[in-house]
Amino acid sequence: MSKLIIKWHGTKFSTHVHAEVVKRLKVVGAYMRRAVVNKLRKGNTRSMGPSKPGQPPHRDTGKLQQSIQWQVYEDKKAPSVLIGASTPAIYAGILEKGGTIFPKKAKALSVPVSKEAKRHKGSPTTFPRELTLVARFGRPPLLIEARKRVTKIHYVLVPSVRIHARPFLRPTLMEEEKALKKIIETGRP
Numbered sequence: 001m002s003k004l005i006i007k008w009h010g011t012k013f014s015t016h017v018h019a020e021v022v023k024r025l026k027v028v029g030a031y032m033r034r035a036v037v038n039k040l041r042k043g044n045t046r047s048m049g050p051s052k053p054g055q056p057p058h059r060d061t062g063k064l065q066q067s068i069q070w071q072v073y074e075d076k077k078a079p080s081v082l083i084g085a086s087t088p089a090i091y092a093g094i095l096e097k098g099g100t101i102f103p104k105k106a107k108a109l110s111v112p113v114s115k116e117a118k119r120h121k122g123s124p125t126t127f128p129r130e131l132t133l134v135a136r137f138g139r140p141p142l143l144i145e146a147r148k149r150v151t152k153i154h155y156v157l158v159p160s161v162r163i164h165a166r167p168f169l170r171p172t173l174m175e176e177e178k179a180l181k182k183i184i185e186t187g188r189p
Helices: 009-044 092-097 115-119 169-173 176-188
Strands: 068-073 081-085 097-102 110-111 132-136 137-145 151-158 162-165
Touching: 009 068, 009 081, 009 176, 081 092, 081 137, 092 097, 115 151, 169 176
Parallel strands: none
Antiparallel strands: 068 081, 097 162, 110 151, 132 137, 137 151
């Protein structure tokens, strides 16, 4: 009669499983980054105007799609993958979830309304020509350029701006759910 001896190598086994989970999470991160960037790339350009609330943001400078990153956290108990936007696109969070923007130091936000003001990089204080503040009863004040016979409105001053959500990460995650399950099960997309 032969004896069957079974040896359990628990530490070796759990190390192997952890390494395999981390490897698959890296595939998930790379796959999701590519899917999000493709979603942003397929979108319309800003020349068509802003995207509708609930729709992915239109492409303007390309900074948002360039800032999509992923990182795997190799925690021994619960490894995970984080996918999101890094700096230069600090506005990604407000685009994804929506929210209200308030001024940090000033009393009001300056919203550019003229083509020149929209192209101008900087605040109204650095605008190339002198602007005049026009107070309006019950309505937001304006910053205008007053020349001899021409008055041009460049900015409207408001206490806050409401940004409606234009999600791009969460919808991509839902659209790619089957592919992500396959990657986690097999290790390949």
